[in-house]
Amino acid sequence: MATEDPVEHLQHEVACPVCLEYFKDPVIIDCGHNFCRACIVQGWEQLATAASCPQCRETVQQGNLRPNRQLANMVAITKRLSLQAAKGAGGDGVCGEHLEALKLFCEEDQTPICVVCDRSRAHRAHTVVPIQEAAQEYKEKIQAQLKTLREEREKLLGFKDTGEGKSREYLKQIQEERQKIVSEFQQLRQFLKEQERLLLVRLEKMDKEIVKIWNENNTKLSEEISHLSELISELEGKCQKPASEFLQDVRCTLRRCKKEKFQQPVDISPELEVRLNYFSQKTVALMEILRKFKDTLPSALETTKAGSLGAHTQANVTLDPDTAHPNLVLSEDLRSVKWEEIQQDLPDNPERFDTEPSVLGWEGFTLGRHCWEVEVGDRGGWVVGVAKESVRRRGEIRPEEGIWAVGYVLDQFWALTSPATPLPLSWVPSRIRVCLDCDRGQVTFIDAGDEAPIFTFPPGSVPGERIRPWLWVLGVGAQLRLCP
Secondary structure, eight states: OTTSOHHHHHHHHTBOTTTOSBOSSEEEOTTSOEEEHHHHHHHHHTOSSOOBOTTTOOBOOTTOOEEOHHHHHHHHHHHHHHHHHHHHTTOSOBOTTTOOBOOEEETTTTEEEOHHHHHSTTTTTSOEEEHHHHHHHHHHHHHHHHHHHHHHHHHHHHHHHHHHHHHHHHHHHHHHHHHHHHHHHHHHHHHHHHHHHHHHHHHHHHHHHHHHHHHHHHHHHHHHHHHHHHHHHHHHHHHTSOHHHHTTTHHHHHHHHHHOOOOOOOOOOHHHHHHHHHHHHHHHHHHHHHHHHHHHHHHHHHHHHHHTTOOOEEOOOOBOGGGOOTTEEEOTTSOEEEEOSSOOOOOOOTTSOSSSOEEEBSOOBSSSEEEEEEEEOSSSEEEEEEEETTOOOSSOOOGGGTEEEEEEETTEEEEOOSSOEEOOOSSOOSEEEEEEETTTTEEEEEETTTTEEEEEEOTTOSOSSOEEEEEEEESTTOEEEEOO
């Protein structure tokens, strides 16, 4: 006893023999022993015989419980001493309940405890080790995790550097192409402008020549018409005269009629007509070149866009009714699917999805590159993508079980990774192109409207087994349609 720590001895003296913790509202009974009021009252309530002392077994009166204020003061003093002793020893902390140094570690509850906690009901049956020993064990575990995390961080930093390098290279290439396009189109505009000027100048010259000829001919014709009009009036007047007067100088009159001959207008020179025909042919040829250029440019741009993904074969995809969830209604041509609140009475075959509102495509792919487009609605939730043919049909499906898809659910665009990845798109596509590369094990999703990329599952994500189109539809009015 001489070598025992006085504080620990004092802690033992102020501990209730029933709960083994510091006295709470201590009372003394007839035999002189002390207990927490709650402990002794609860113990007596469970007895079917006369009340007795839990320590000495002497029969006592239940109602004779006297508060022991001196013992309560000793408990408070002991707690303060324990706290000071723990702080003076530079321990690993103090128990908030017992004000004891945290010298032990409970393996079951994964928490530091004091010696009083160790003797309490809460930890009495638990495995307990010294806190320093536990700290060393868990420090080794944390160090192993740190090593793994540092390796992951290095990988991500490498991906970041590689991505930044590729992005800078692509941006540089785009800038060079932009400069080429600007330069080429500027030269083209200058060439067309110069050609336009030359053609208009030559046409203006021919215009003036033709107007000059027309004016000269018009003047001469007007003079001839006026002269002939006068002669006609004179002859008409002469024909109205009496015969004797009419026949006077008739020979002279006939001579005058024969003498008056109409002077033909000056024709456009053959050389001018040749030049005009030449320019007409040149204009037609120029228009044809420009038309072909306008028709060819969009096709070239589309070819460039398609070439960025490689050559994908357009797949004629239809839906497999044997796999459709009972709430999904398929169209007669098996290209559209919509969700209905009332389930259909369908055969409960093993291929059918019974929980997820899903349906598979008839077609399956194991080799090559394939693509198809899905027209999405603006109501309810929907998901489009691909799935393994062996994907689970019963119960809920998790993406890691063989689903690669994107969709619009709960007013957010998602990629069905594990966990799901929100896609920061500022728009919701109306038509999505699904591009499956079986050879590389890769799936890419593209906005078919403006060819903007949406999301790509990296190469190797899709296993080398049969892959089928997969659609998921939920909500009133929700509908998807495979584009022919």
